Amino acid sequence: MAIACVSMSAMGETPMPGGWSMSMTWSRMCGQTWPRAAASFIGMWIVMMVAMMLPSLAPMLWRYHETAGRLGHSRAGRLTACVGLGYFMVWAALGAAVFPPGAALAGLAMQWPAFARSVPVAIGAAVLIAGMLQFSAWRARHLACCRDTSHCVVEQGRGRSSAAADVAHAWRHGVRRGLHCACCCAGSTAVLLAAGMMDLRVMAAVTAAITAERLAPNGGRVARMIGVVVVAIGGVMLAHAFVRGAIAIAPR
Template sequence: MMEQVCATGARATSGRSIDARVSQRTFFGVSALLFVVSTGVTIAGAASMSAMGEMPMPGGWTMSMTWMRMCGQTWPGVAASFLGMWGVMMVAMMLPSLAPMLWRYREAVGGIGELRLGWLTVLVGVGYFFVWSAFGMAVFPLGAALAALEMELPALARAVPLAAGVIVLSAGALQFTAWKARRLACCRAEPGCCLMVPASPVLHALPADAATAWRHGLRLGLHCCHCCAGLTMVLLVLGMMDWRVMAVVTAAITVERLAPRGERVARVTGVGVVGAGLVLIVRAVGLG
């Protein structure tokens, strides 16, 4: 009898293990597919924007058409186009580092049906990208207003290359701060910070309800926006529609989140960003 019980228990354990592996493969497979699709759409959008050309500005630089209203366009239409592109771009850029956090959420919930767990995971992701969308909604009017001022004030336009270098330099310096280190820790594998439960080597369970999932997604998004503030500024300054800049920033964000020594990676990234800022400043001073 005891042998039968043990055998039954072993089969149940084996079955749960197989189900967990299937669930994990499915989750990361869907995540990879979403990443590929969003990346393709982002690259296509960037190519379309590049085909529109750029406007030469005083100071020897060019302004992207992202911030301008073209003939026949309305400002609400331009804003909607920007936010759509921004949202797809954020999915492509942030999903590689978000997917492990979503998987940890699934592990912390556990004990419910796969379908319900899937919907709760989607809700966490929607909350996360809602925060990034809100950030984009704040970025667009500021960028459009600044672009309008630069076209009207040549002196301001001539100062842009130097200002860009200073911003990039500051973003690189931010990578070395304790503030950055704390935010990065909250975006890595620390359950106490990211899962809203007491820090412990054991992963605590989270309530399997929509309100908790939504709040968890918002919390992840806010932590991520803070952690990526410097690198996001680099993206905006160096060219939001330049796929090469997007690729470099995406790689930097992903590696500092997932590498075993993420804080060291962040500092190495900071060295590169500071160097890029210095090059931009020297070039701007030479042009001036």
């Protein structure tokens, strides 16, 4: 998995007007169809999300496995795998959803230099808004759901002896967790997409932030501290983009 992430980060980037570089993951390779390009993107997206989310997801999966075992389920390992599969199916669906608009914006940037020059401002604004989202009550509710592991297998222990019913419940539990996580990580995902999806430094920073706010004793305070840092970074990026743009259009 680490090798796959390194290879993704090493993919080519195209220098663009405005002083930024666009990852080629949003574009078709020579002779590649759009469906194949989308499938390639989603595959890389899933690998990246497994690497980023597993550190914060693993304790929940372990708790689920232990609880299922205590409740007498002989298929605890299989049920835990179903939870993880349901969880990452949500992230796969998100990857499928972000590729079409991302590819469309990449195409616009390649064709219209004026649009490309505005991208650094949009990136700075996206990072700034992502930082502000860290302070919202909506996000705090989803973070609380992501941190809560007390209801892992409670419903599953209520007389569901059918193997199919147990698997269906485990799958639904993973999907619910994935939906809460995707909502909670909306800002982090925006930062990842805007600031460098294939940049290992950005990936490492986002992974550390997600893991800290999920596993630290006071996750809400950690999330707000992260928000302060991200807002500051977004503000600096936005200011730098405006200054760079002003210099570019200044008469010589």
